Each structure stands twice: as C-alpha cells, then as structure tokens.
Amino acid sequence: MELISLQYAAFVIVSVVLYYIIPKKYRWIVLLSGSLFYYVYICKFYVGFILFTIVSTYTIARIIDNNLVKETAVVKSHKEDWDRKTRKAYKAKGRKVRATLLVVGLILNFGILAFLKYIPYASMLGLLLPLGISFYTFQSMGYLIDVYREKTKPETNIARFALFVSFFPQIIQGPIAVYDDLAKQLYVGHKFDIENIKKGVLLILWGMIKKLVIADRALALVNLVTKDSSSYTGSYILFAVILYALQLYCDFSGGIDIIRGVANLFGINMAENFRRPYFSTSLTEYWHRWHITLGNWCRNYIFYPLSISKKFLNFGKWLKPKFGKHIAKVFPGCVASLITFIVIGVWHGSNLKYLYFGLWNGIVIMISELFSPINEKIADKFFGVTKLKRKGVFATVVSVLWTFILVLVGYYFDVAQNALDAFSMLFRSVTDFHISNFIWSNFEVLLKASGLDIYDFYIILIGTILLFFISLYKEKKKVEDLREVILSAKTGTRLLAVCVGIIILIFFGYYGSGIDPAEFVYMQF
Numbered sequence: 001m002e003l004i005s006l007q008y009a010a011f012v013i014v015s016v017v018l019y020y021i022i023p024k025k026y027r028w029i030v031l032l033s034g035s036l037f038y039y040v041y042i043c044k045f046y047v048g049f050i051l052f053t054i055v056s057t058y059t060i061a062r063i064i065d066n067n068l069v070k071e072t073a074v075v076k077s078h079k080e081d082w083d084r085k086t087r088k089a090y091k092a093k094g095r096k097v098r099a100t101l102l103v104v105g106l107i108l109n110f111g112i113l114a115f116l117k118y119i120p121y122a123s124m125l126g127l128l129l130p131l132g133i134s135f136y137t138f139q140s141m142g143y144l145i146d147v148y149r150e151k152t153k154p155e156t157n158i159a160r161f162a163l164f165v166s167f168f169p170q171i172i173q174g175p176i177a178v179y180d181d182l183a184k185q186l187y188v189g190h191k192f193d194i195e196n197i198k199k200g201v202l203l204i205l206w207g208m209i210k211k212l213v214i215a216d217r218a219l220a221l222v223n224l225v226t227k228d229s230s231s232y233t234g235s236y237i238l239f240a241v242i243l244y245a246l247q248l249y250c251d252f253s254g255g256i257d258i259i260r261g262v263a264n265l266f267g268i269n270m271a272e273n274f275r276r277p278y279f280s281t282s283l284t285e286y287w288h289r290w291h292i293t294l295g296n297w298c299r300n301y302i303f304y305p306l307s308i309s310k311k312f313l314n315f316g317k318w319l320k321p322k323f324g325k326h327i328a329k330v331f332p333g334c335v336a337s338l339i340t341f342i343v344i345g346v347w348h349g350s351n352l353k354y355l356y357f358g359l360w361n362g363i364v365i366m367i368s369e370l371f372s373p374i375n376e377k378i379a380d381k382f383f384g385v386t387k388l389k390r391k392g393v394f395a396t397v398v399s400v401l402w403t404f405i406l407v408l409v410g411y412y413f414d415v416a417q418n419a420l421d422a423f424s425m426l427f428r429s430v431t432d433f434h435i436s437n438f439i440w441s442n443f444e445v446l447l448k449a450s451g452l453d454i455y456d457f458y459i460i461l462i463g464t465i466l467l468f469f470i471s472l473y474k475e476k477k478k479v480e481d482l483r484e485v486i487l488s489a490k491t492g493t494r495l496l497a498v499c500v501g502i503i504i505l506i507f508f509g510y511y512g513s514g515i516d517p518a519e520f521v522y523m524q525f
Helices: 006-021 024-077 084-118 120-124 133-148 158-166 179-187 194-226 234-265 283-289 292-307 310-323 325-348 352-370 372-383 393-415 419-431 440-449 454-477 482-487 491-508
Strands: none
Touching: 006 024, 006 234, 024 084, 024 133, 024 158, 024 179, 084 133, 133 158, 133 179, 133 292, 158 179, 194 234, 194 440, 194 454, 194 482, 194 491, 234 393, 234 419, 234 454, 283 292, 283 352, 283 393, 292 325, 310 325, 325 352, 325 372, 352 372, 352 393, 352 419, 393 419, 440 454, 454 482, 482 491
16 A cells, blocks of 8 residues: 555545544544554554554553652652652662663664664564664654653553554654654544645645656666666766755655645644755754654754763863863764764664765764864855855855755765765766766667656656745745645635646656556655
8 A cells, every 4th residue: 555546545535534523532543543454454464563662662651650650659758757868869779770661662672673674684584674663663762761751741541652653644754753742633533624634635745746746757767877887977877866866855755745744634733854955054954954853853862862961071071171162062962963873874774885874974064063163264264254244145055055965975875785886986976977978869868778758857857946946935935834825825826726736746747557656765764
C-alpha cells in the first residue's frame, strides 16, 4: 500500500469517514485500528518489532514514574525526621534506579535497531529492516527520556500509547513527533471541519506534485549517472548531484506534505519538517531547516545533554587560560555538535559513506564556529565594515550559494554507492569538468540513456522554477503556510489554484504504463 496509490487513498477515505461518524470519545480507536491494520498490512510479522517497542517503552515509563511517585511520598512522610543529607542520599538512590531503567529501555530498543540495521547477522538470518523502525524508535525513546526528565507524564493507557507510536500517516517516514505535541491531538476526537479537509487536500496535492512531477522524473537521470559514475565525465556527475539535491528535497518534503495533509483530514497538525533549506545562509541554518524534527531530536537528546554536561563545562574552563575565551566558549559545543552529526550520519545507514556524511557536516560547522572571529574580519573586508552591510542582497546570495556548495559536497556521500566512489566523484567533478558536455546534442544522449527526453527535461526545469518562486515568495513574505493565502482568497481564485494543481498532476506526473513508481527515499530508514 504505497503512499501514492489508489489503495492508500481508499484506506484514508474510509478511515476519515469512520472517524467522523462515530462518537467523539471513540475516534482515537479508529486511528489506532487503522494504524495497526496499515502496519500489519505492509510489514506482516515484522509488526512484532513495533509491538515490542510499544510494550517495553510503556512499561519502563510507568515503572520510572511509579518509582518517582513512591520516592516523593517517602520523602514527604519523613519530612520531619530526615536531615538534608539523608534525604539527598535517598533521592540519589532513586535517580540511580530510574537512570538504570532508562538505560535498559534505550539499550533494548536502540539495540534492536542497531542489530537489524548495522549487524550483518540480521541479513544472514533473513531479517529485513521493518519499515519506519528508525522513526518510531527515535520517537518512542524521546518520550521515554522526557518521562525520565519529568517533562512528560507517562500515558497510563497502553492502547493510547500504541497509537502515539504507530499513527499511520507518519509511521513510514516521520516527522518524528514529541509526545506532548502530538498525543493530545490523537486522543481528543476532533469535530468535522471543512477547513481541515481543504487544508489537507491542498497539502496532499502539493506533495504529490513535488513527488510525481519533479522527484520521480529527476531520479531516472540521477540513478543513471551515480550508479555507474566511472562511465561519465565529471560534468555529468556534478549535474547529477545537483539534480539529486532537487530530487531528494522534492521526494522527502513531498512525502512529508502528503503525511501532514492526511493528518489534517483528521484535524491533526503535525510538526513541520522543512523550511526552505536551500535558502540557508550557513550550514548550521540549513540543519535548522532540513529534516527539522530529526534535528530537534538530536539537539534535545544528544547535543544539549553533552554540551551542558559537567565534563564538557569543565573542559571549557580548562581551555580558557590556554587558548582564550572564544575557544573555551565554543570548542566543547563543537565537539558535542560533531558527535551529534556522527549520530545523524550513522542514523542514515551502515555504509561507511554515511559516517563521512556526518563527519563532513560536523567538521565544517566546527571550523566555522572556531574561526568565526576570523570569518567576521574576512567578511568585513570583502562586504563592508559592519554586519549591517553584510545583510545586503549580494552578501545573502553569496552566503546561500556557498552554503549550497557545502551541502552539495555532503550529498556526494549520500548518493554515491560507497565512500570511495564518493571521493572519486568529488575529485572528477573538479578535474574532469567540460562545458561542452552540455551542448544539446551531447546532453540529449544522456537524457535518452536515462529514459527521459526533452519533454521531461523541460518539465523538470519549469517545475524547479515554479518551486523556486513559490519558495522565494514564502521566504520574502514570511509566509509559512501558503494554504492560508489560498483559502483566504476569493472562491474563483481558490478553485483556479486547485484546478491548476490537479491539471499539473494529471498531465505532467511521472506515472503510467512502463513506469515503475519510485519509493520514497526515506522509507528505507
């Protein structure tokens, strides 16, 4: 049951109808039933893995909370006869028990993920990676950590918790939800609101356009070059990687748009996962705009705990007299950031190329932070003597282009078959670049080899231009949700926008006889 298929559309429609025709207090049961049916349908007996995560996380969270409640009651009952030292020792013992329980939960669930994703024995045993396991594992462990930190009260109903973990629109490729942001929306029966239906349909339509019109069409050429890069010049390798940047964004963000749109049909608002990442003026900003929920998870549960830990703070104090205030201030955070990016890289897969992907991003950001005073001076020299002047259009365009180049280098490790191939592709993109490769007679040969033609090329080009200007409008006008603009317009304008979208999808979507629909890229994670 693919995300873009008549089966999935029928499943969603039936689920929405059932959701709104039964009493409000039972509507969450429709979501739970639909979610479990969907996951069983696509994963068969692999449903055992998600059930283990649900049961183990729910149980450990409850035990942690019960331990805390018991501790609070005991301390309160001994308020008069315990001195400060005794009370502190008793609380420390309780924290140790809860920390042990947390570690057990993390090891059990991340251990399963690591075994299936990174250990060769899993494939030898014939075990495949269950769809969405990275997403629901990260989401569940975030919940467990928040319970341990006392930020979140644990769910007492295991069926409701199962819905939080398995909510069907997001189970395959996110976004990774925070319990306090999503759970209440799932459990409260939403009343039927035609505005939610309109918003959902518009977002689904936009996501399908990005996926079927641009991403799937571009993928054919990307795969042709990157799967056999030694057969092509550096010019075509560079072009394929740039095209991959477009294809990956349209594929992943398009899928997330569909997911968020489906959730809207039930009156549920899911977290935004992309915010025009290729308009970023630094690599750090890019990672605040790209796969936002994964970035937030890593910051909240890896970066911040490391950077503000006692050892890292002491490390900063040790650095200050030896290397100065700036290094002492930023270096511990840089190390925490590098570790975080290594985790992000490894999260993408077991291939060594993903480790280099994480290292590249982490090292570039580390260097940027460490040498920021020098960077400021260089920027002042070339773009003016004040920060204000560097905020001009020219400086912004230069920053955006430079950031895109840095992002693009990372994509070589993502799209290559392995790390060695990635380094070779990078080298040849610089040393074997020939502008003559893009003379139409030469370029047409490449298109035909990929199964595309001039018609497809123009669709990709026009689609990219359309996407760029829509994104530019949202960036300049600070419009985060274009649906609000469309739905606030006159009836004729609204209908025109929907009709144009449907026409684009029907006539220019990359589907039909002889075309094998491409899976969403992030389904593999």
